[in-house]
Structures are given as structure tokens and as C-alpha cells.
Amino acid sequence: MKNDQTLGEILRDQGISRRGFLKFCAATASLLALPPGSVPAIAAALENARRPSVIWLSFQECTGCTESLTRSDAASIEDLIFNTISLDYHHTLQAASGTGAEDARQSAMKENWGKYLLVVDGSIPTGNPGYSTIAGISNVDMLMEVAAGAAAIVAVGSCASFGGIPHASPNPTGAVSVSDLISDKPVINVPGCPPIPVVIAGVLTQFLTFGIPELDELHRPMAFYGKSIHDRCYRRPFYDRGLFAETFDDEGARKGWCLYKLGCKGPTTYNACATTKWNEGTSFPIQSGHPCLGCSQPDFWDAGGFYQALSIPTGDISRAAVYGVGAGIAAGALMGALNRGRKSHAVRVHEKVTIDDLEKEHEK
Amino acid sequence: MAESTLAELEIEVGDIGTHNVIPLLHEIRHALAQLLEEGKETVIDLRSIPLAPGEEAAIEQALGEGEMQAVLSALGPSDFRESSYPGVWLVTHYNHDDKIVGKFVEVAIVPSLLRSQPEDMAAGLRRLEARLMEDGGNQGE
Numbered sequence: 001m002k003n004d005q006t007l008g009e010i011l012r013d014q015g016i017s018r019r020g021f022l023k024f025c026a027a028t029a030s031l032l033a034l035p036p037g038s039v040p041a042i043a044a045a046l047e048n049a050r051r052p053s054v055i056w057l058s059f060q061e062c063t064g065c066t067e068s069l070t071r072s073d074a075a076s077i078e079d080l081i082f083n084t085i086s087l088d089y090h091h092t093l094q095a096a097s098g099t100g101a102e103d104a105r106q107s108a109m110k111e112n113w114g115k116y117l118l119v120v121d122g123s124i125p126t127g128n129p130g131y132s133t134i135a136g137i138s139n140v141d142m143l144m145e146v147a148a149g150a151a152a153i154v155a156v157g158s159c160a161s162f163g164g165i166p167h168a169s170p171n172p173t174g175a176v177s178v179s180d181l182i183s184d185k186p187v188i189n190v191p192g193c194p195p196i197p198v199v200i201a202g203v204l205t206q207f208l209t210f211g212i213p214e215l216d217e218l219h220r221p222m223a224f225y226g227k228s229i230h231d232r233c234y235r236r237p238f239y240d241r242g243l244f245a246e247t248f249d250d251e252g253a254r255k256g257w258c259l260y261k262l263g264c265k266g267p268t269t270y271n272a273c274a275t276t277k278w279n280e281g282t283s284f285p286i287q288s289g290h291p292c293l294g295c296s297q298p299d300f301w302d303a304g305g306f307y308q309a310l311s312i313p314t315g316d317i318s319r320a321a322v323y324g325v326g327a328g329i330a331a332g333a334l335m336g337a338l339n340r341g342r343k344s345h346a347v348r349v350h351e352k353v354t355i356d357d358l359e360k361e362h363e364k
Numbered sequence: 365m366a367e368s369t370l371a372e373l374e375i376e377v378g379d380i381g382t383h384n385v386i387p388l389l390h391e392i393r394h395a396l397a398q399l400l401e402e403g404k405e406t407v408i409d410l411r412s413i414p415l416a417p418g419e420e421a422a423i424e425q426a427l428g429e430g431e432m433q434a435v436l437s438a439l440g441p442s443d444f445r446e447s448s449y450p451g452v453w454l455v456t457h458y459n460h461d462d463k464i465v466g467k468f469v470e471v472a473i474v475p476s477l478l479r480s481q482p483e484d485m486a487a488g489l490r491r492l493e494a495r496l497m498e499d500g501g502n503q504g505e
Contacts, residue, residue, distance in 0.1 A: 020438030
């Protein structure tokens with residue numbers, strides 16, 4: 001497949017009819033939360049889009065983001081978009097290894113300098129360079145080398161977007177996000193632990209269709225991260241009426257009431273889970289009866305207990321709480337005021353456990 | 365134990381819901397009036413509206429079944445069902461694994477994807493011409 005072919009040409013070569021293409025565009029419009037009337041504009045843009053070269057770098061990560069994407073049950077929309085990009089380097093997925101793999105990266109960079117799309121998953125350790133290396137090259141060095149020739153960078157997952165779990169206190173590797181290191185290239189953050197598979201595909205489609213999408217203050221595409229989980233949650237009417245589950249097995253839980261008091265971070269979390277959902281639109285955590293963990297927000301791991309209501313302050317107010325806006329915040333502020341006494345007590349009695357403590361415990 | 369599907373599991377979700385079903389039906393009513401008066405077609409993306417479990421089924425039930433059904437086979441099947449209100453179609457796109465990738469209410473005389481597309485017609489014409497040329501050439505031999 002030639003890299004200079006347009007997407008329209010590639011699809012026609014694959015025997016996809018105009019009807020099939022328009023169906024793809026209708027599903028894409030739905031995915032991008034664009035009005036159905038935008039289908040002709042999407043069709044015109046995709047028809048003439050060029051097949052991009054993509055270099056995918058994986059740093060300090062668990063491969064969950066790649067798993068999310070590749071386990072997406074072979075949905076044709078994702079298939080289609082990934083069949084039309086040229087994934088020239090992805091060390092988990094590619095057959096080549098060692099110098100063969102690194103040669104593929106170098107030649108993709110050379111042939112497409114200034115035009116390729118760089119996708120990164122995982123955070124980048126800035127402590128000892130030996131914490132994470134690929135082919136003997138430190139993550140920082142590889143990122144800087146590949147980013148220099150990229151047209152844009154997509155940071156997939158909360159680790160690449162915000163540092164994620166490796167960045168969680170006490171951050172032993174000095175983990176940072178892509179945008180902590182790169183300031184001279186457009187960086188599109190696609191956070192989530194992992195991100196919704198179709199959102200990853202959707203962002204790539206959006207990039208191919210309309211270039212850099214509209215981003216929020218955290219560089220997340222507004223199409224997927226423009227609304228809070230709470231704003232789009234089907235349980236919102238229960239919240240508005242003050243109907244909450246207090247435990248996981250009470251009457252409220254059985255009746256599907258709001259999970260706010262069980263620690264739901266929906267009011268401060270921006271993602272598409274409530275409408276796009278997971279597993280081909282089957283469900284999402286709140287629909288399954290579990291509070292949102294807030295995994296697409298910065299520092300979600302350090303934002304207090306997963307089962308503590310947002311209104312119960314943690315000793316260390318994280319960025320996740322600072323960035324939160326929405327109706328729940330007003331209620332949270334009120335309840336927070338009521339809980340100030342509890343907070344100061346919690347801070348007084350809280351003892352941090354260090355690795356030394358754990359080792360001593362183990363030696364006992 | 366027999367394996368049960370998600371749809372077979374009874375999940376109690378309370379009786380409040382999102383209250384989006386009736387407003388959506390009003391939106392469809394406005395769109396149908398607009399189609400009759402101005403000929404303007406409308407497409408409503410059901411996946412863009414927050415709906416509680418069971419509410420999508422409630423919308424389908426409210427629309428009912430009409431006289432016309434059609435199936436498109438392109439990148440997986442697509443199902444076009446006219447509701448009991450002529451001009452109001454429920455359009456569901458599936459992928460090759462029969463998973464839903466889009467669900468729309470289309471208010472139109474004929475849903476746009478059911479019409480033959482000029483690009484496909486032009487390609488079909490070229491194929492037919494080539495075939496006749498080939499057949500003609502063979503007959504001349």
C-alpha cells in the first residue's frame with residue numbers, strides 16, 4: 001500500500017462502496033459527537049486525506065492501552081482506520097525485533113520527516129535513564145529524537161498524558177508526561193486507564209479528517225472530553241433529586257441511584273464513558289454499579305480514596321480536584337465545609353507508609 | 365448452568381430515568397412536520413443522548429413497527445425499519461461482528477443510504493460497459 005494514496009483511493013481499492021464509506025462517516029460523526037448533518041463534510045475530508053505514517057512508542061506502561069485498542073473486538077470502524085494508517089513502528093505489535101525494529105523506526109522517520117504522527121503510551125522516567133530503555137536508548141532520548149520530526153504527538157493513556165500511575169506519589173522514577181517534556185509540537189492527550197478503544201481510533205480519525213482537534217485546557221479533544229461523566233450520566237436525575245446509594249447493597253444501590261456518596265468521581269471527570277460506553281456500547285462502570293474512578297483526570301491515583309465522596313477532602317488536594325468543575329462541585333463544596341473538622345482530624349492522624357516501613361513489616 | 369446474555373439479566377434501574385424519551389418523541393414530531401411542510405430531512409443520533417437502560421427500548425416501542433424494512437450489506441449489515449409513523453425510520457448500523465456502531469432516527473421519505481450513490485452507479489456503469497465490450501468481443505470471434 002502506497003503512503004501517497006488518499007483514504008478514498010485506499011477504501012475503493014479494498015472494494016468498499018460509497019454506501020459503505022458513508023456508513024463509516026455516519027458512525028464517525030456519531031463517534032466524534034458531531035451532528036449527523038456533518039457527514040458530507042467528513043466524507044469530503046476523509047476522501048482526500050493522505051495515509052499517514054505512525055510511529056508508536058511505549059515507555060513506562062502496562063500495555064493496557066494497546067490491549068484496549070487491539071481487544072476492541074475487531075470493530076470495523078477501528079479496523080478501517082488502522083488499515084488506512086501506516087503503523088511503521090510499534091514494538092509490542094511488530095514482528096521485527098532488535099536492530100530490524102529500530103531500522104524500521106529510523107527509515108519511517110527519514111522518509112516521513114515532519115509529516116509522521118507520533119503516538120506515545122506510558123510515562124517517561126526522568127530519574128535514572130536506566131529505569132526504562134528500548135534498544136539501549138533511554139525513553140527521554142527516544143522521545144526527543146522521534147518527536148523532533150513529528151507533525152503532531154498523540155499521548156495515549158493517562159501515563160503519557162499526565163504521568164499516570166508511575167507518577168503517583170512517591171514517583172520513584174521521576175515519571176513525567178509527554179507534554180512535560182515537549183512544548184514545541186502539538187500534543188493531543190487521550191487519557192484514560194485505559195482510554196476507550198473507539199476514542200483512540202476516533203482521535204486518529206479526527207486528526208486525519210480535520211487536523212488538530214479542538215482541545216480543552218488539558219489538551220484533550222473536546223469531542224470526547226468536553227463533558228463530565230456526571231453531565232452525561234443517566235443516573236444524574238437521581239443526584240438532582242438527592243437519591244444516593246449509601247452502600248453497595250442497600251436499596252439505593254439496587255434501584256440504581258446516584259453513586260456520588262460511594263466515591264463516584266463523575267462530577268470532576270471528563271470522558272466519553274457515559275455516552276460511548278465500553279465493550280461496543282454495552283455498559284460503563286457506573287451502569288455496572290461501580291463509581292467512576294476518575295482515571296482520565298491528572299493524578300487520579302493520588303486523589304484520595306476511590307470510595308470516598310468528592311466532598312470528603314484528602315490531606316493533599318490534588319490537581320484532579322482543582323480541575324474539576326460541574327454541578328457536583330457546588331454540592332461538594334457545601335459538604336466539604338461540613339466536613340472540615342473531619343479533614344483536620346484525618347490529617348492529624350494520617351500516617352504515611354514508606355517502603356522502609358513495608359520492608360520492616362516483611363522482616364517481622 | 366446455561367449461559368445467559370446481558371439482555372436476559374434483569375437489572376432494576378429505578379423508575380426515574382432521564383426523562384429524555386418524551387422530549388425525543390416531540391423532536392421527532394417536529395422533524396416529521398418539517399419534512400411534510402418543507403421537505404427538510406432530519407437525522408437524530410440516539411447515541412448522543414443520555415438514556416437510562418431500557419429507555420432506548422422504550423423509544424423503539426413508542427415508534428412501533430411500520431410497513432417497510434430493508435437491509436444494507438456494506439462494512440457489516442445496516443438495518444432500516446420504518447416506524448408506525450411513515451417517514452420516521454430507525455436506522456441501526458452494525459459492524460462485521462454484528463456489534464452496533466451507530467443508531468439513528470432518520471426522518472425522511474427514504475433514508476439517504478438506501479438510495480443508490482452516484483459514485484457506485486458510475487462504477488457499476490463502467491463494469492457493465494466493460495462486460496458488454498468483452499462479451500461483444502467474444503461474440504465477434
